Amino acid sequence: MQRRWxxxxxxxxxxCQPRADEAPExxxxxxxxxxxxxxxxxxxxxxxxxxxxxxxxxxxxLLPEGWNERSTVTSGRGFYAVSARDxxxxxxxxxxxxxHHGGDGREAPAPEHEVRGVPARILVNEGIRSVTWERxxxxxxxxxxxxxxxxxxxxxxxxxxCDLAExxxxxxx
Numbered sequence: 307m308q309r310r311w312x313x314x315x316x317x318x319x320x321x322c323q324p325r326a327d328e329a330p331e332x333x334x335x336x337x338x339x340x341x342x343x344x345x346x347x348x349x350x351x352x353x354x355x356x357x358x359x360x361x362x363x364x365x366x367x368l369l370p371e372g373w374n375e376r377s378t379v380t381s382g383r384g385f386y387a388v389s390a391r392d393x394x395x396x397x398x399x400x401x402x403x404x405x406h407h408g409g410d411g412r413e414a415p416a417p418e419h420e421v422r423g424v425p426a427r428i429l430v431n432e433g434i435r436s437v438t439w440e441r442x443x444x445x446x447x448x449x450x451x452x453x454x455x456x457x458x459x460x461x462x463x464x465x466x467x468c469d470l471a472e473x474x475x476x477x478x479x
Contacts, residue, residue, distance in 0.1 A: 347475045350374030359477060362386035364403045364444040367474040373397070394453035395460055397470065405445045419464075421471045428464055435460075435467050448474070 348356055351374050358381040359366055369377055369390055377390040388399040417425035419437070426439035433455025438447045448471050452461035460466040 347477050348374070351377060351379065355379035358386065362401075362477075364401050365442060365479070366401065366477040367399065367446065368477055369397060369399065370470070370473040370475055394458065396451045398447075398449040398451070399474070400447045400449075401444050403444055405440065405443070419468070421468060422474070426471075428467065433461060435464070437464075437467050437471050439471075 347368055348359070349371075351359070351368075355378055358379040359368075362379075362381045363384055364386065366386055368374065368379075369388060373390050373392070376392055377388050380387050380389075384404045385400065385402040387401070388397075390397045417427045417439075419426045419428050421437055421439050422441065424439050424441050426437050428435070428437045430436075434449055434451045436447055436449040438445065440446070448467065450461055450467050450470070452458035455461045
């Protein structure tokens with residue numbers, strides 16, 4: 307897993323650092339299908355995360371209700387990212403408008419899944435399960451990393467990841 311973090315370290319170093327104003331981790335919110343989303347999709351985000359989200363260069367999504375209190379949002383030129391931790395699981399959502407296709411002349415295999423109504427690919431790299439999709443010129447990646455990646459069902463099966471992707475909340479612009 308160390309190699310995976312090297313590539314993401316620059317992006318998430320600041321996002322994953324504890325903040326002095328951060329409230330103690332709230333009890334895990336178990337969400338079920340059919341629960342209504344919060345009226346304010348930004349509820350629970352701190353001021354720094356709200357500013358980063360306001361500067362997001364792409365259509366932004368947030369983790370579902372119950373995650374914002376543990377989420378940190380960062381943004382920069384061409385990207386925004388959300389990171390959150392809950393006990394033995396970390397979740398990362400990255401989005402960018404810098405999308406590269408192929409380039410080596412080979413055609414990518416057709417996506418085998420669908421997320422949020424569009425074709426998607428699910429990948430597993432060193433126990434980190436991710437789903438990636440494109441919508442409106444933006445590339446999204448949602449990753450789930452578990453403390454016990456080969457034992458925790460949230461990282462050994464696609465169900466948790468796909469359900470989480472479907473429940474992402476669109477942020478009004």
